[in-house]
Amino acid sequence: MAKIIEAFVDERGHLHTSPASAIVADIAAILGRVGDEGGLTSGVAALILEKRDAIEKAFADYDMLKSSGATIIDVSDRLRFQSHAE
Structure with a gap:
């Protein structure tokens, strides 16, 4: 059965379960690729939010x-x- 959920949408339209996750995705998109194959981008974005x-x-x-x-x-x-x- 369908149910109502709370979700947050980033600038690209992807759904996230928390506002922090959506903001980290937005910051990561702004930063672009950091490190080999962009593997550091999400971690850097999370640090930016943490150290806001x-x-x-x-x-x-x-x-x-x-x-x-x-x-x-x-x-x-x-x-x-x-x-x-x-």
Whole structure:
């Protein structure tokens, strides 16, 4: 006999039994293939969801630094900035 179930749909239209599973699938799709044959993608996506608070804080910090007019340098500029400080 048919019964009603609760399911969650990811962006591709696949059904999942939990919201976390649907979000992990969406993040994995955004990331694309990570590792040989894409075997790491789901694990990386699950870690992103698990570490969400820390990742969101890092992005908030980045946005604040970027909007404050602070100079953002890449690693190759690090040595140039260190020599000016000395």
